[in-house]
Amino acid sequence: xxxxxxxxxxxxxxxxxxxxxxxxxxxxxxxxxxxxxxxxxxxxxxxxxxxxxxxxxxxxxxxxxxxxxxxxxxxxxxxxxxxxxxxxxxxxxxxxxxxxxxxxxxxxxxxxxxxxxxxxxxxxxxxxxxxxxxxxxxxxxxxxxxxxxxxxxxxxxxxxxxxxxxxxxxxxxxxxxxxxxxxxx
Numbered sequence: 595x596x597x598x599x600x601x602x603x604x605x606x607x608x609x610x611x612x613x614x615x616x617x618x619x620x621x622x623x624x625x626x627x628x629x630x631x632x633x634x635x636x637x638x639x640x641x642x643x644x645x646x647x648x649x650x651x652x653x654x655x656x657x658x659x660x661x662x663x664x665x666x667x668x669x670x671x672x673x674x675x676x677x678x679x680x681x682x683x684x685x686x687x688x689x690x691x692x693x694x695x696x697x698x699x700x701x702x703x704x705x706x707x708x709x710x711x712x713x714x715x716x717x718x719x720x721x722x723x724x725x726x727x728x729x730x731x732x733x734x735x736x737x738x739x740x741x742x743x744x745x746x747x748x749x750x751x752x753x754x755x756x757x758x759x760x761x762x763x764x765x766x767x768x769x770x771x772x773x774x775x776x777x778x779x
Contacts, residue, residue, distance in 0.1 A: 597645075598715040599769040602731055609634065609726040610710035614670065614700035617686040628698060630666035631724045633757050635750070638708055638718040638775065640671045641689045642680045644739040645772035646716050650693050652734070652745035657696045660754060667697035672708035673716075673776040681776070708775055715772040721753050729757060732767040 613624045625634075637653075639646045657667050669690075673681040683701045690699040702708055711720060721730035730753035737743040749768065756763045 597771050598774040599771050600718045601712045601714050602769055603712045603728060605728050607728040609722045612707045614702055616698040617683045617701050618690050618699055628666055628668060630664055632664040633754060634666040634722045636720045637669045638672060638713040638716055639669050640673045640681045640716045641685055643716040643773040648737060648739045649734050649745040652747050654694050656747045661696055669697060670700045670702050672702035672705045674778045678776045715770060715774055717772050718770050719750060723757060729763050730767060733770045
C-alpha cells in the first residue's frame with residue numbers, strides 16, 4: 595500500500611459544485627442540495643483503502659456528532675470501478691449501510707469532481723464554511739493503519755469546533771495521507 599499525501603488545496607477556495615449519484619438513496623444530488631449554511635465536509639474515500647477502513651467507525655461517530663449540529667457531511671468515491679470493482683456503487687451502498695453512515699456516499703463516475711477538488715488520496719478531506727469557502731483541508735486525525743492510534747477525527751473536529759465557536763482555525767493543517775485515487779487510464 596503506497597501512501598500519498600493530499601495536495602492541500604488553497605484555503606479560501608470556493609467549493610467546486612457537482613451533481614452525483616448518492617449510492618444510498620439512488621438519487622442524483624448536487625452540492626447545493628446537500629451543503630449546509632453552517633459548514634460542509636467533503637471527503638474523498640473508498641471501500642477498499644486500508645487508511646479509510648481504519649477510520650470507518652470514527653466516520654460514523656463523526657456524522658452522528660456533527661450532522662445534528664447542522665453540519666453537512668458528504669462522502670465521495672472517485673475510484674475506477676472497472677479495475678477496482680470493490681468500489682462499485684452497489685458495494686458503496688452496502689458499505690455505507692454496514693458502517694451505519696448517516697451521510698450520503700456519492701459516486702464520481704467521471705472522476706471530474708475529484709479533479710476539481712484536486713483530491714489525490716483516500717481519505718482526502720475538505721471543510722467549507724457557510725459561504726462555501728475552504729477553511730480546512732487535511733487529515734482526519736493522526737491515526738494510520740497499524741500505528742496504534744485510535745481514530746477520533748480530532749483534527750477535523752478541532753477545525754469544525756473552531757468554526758462553530760467563531761474562533762480562528764489553526765493554520766497548522768497536516769496533509770491527509772492514504773491510498774492514491776485509482777484513476778482511469
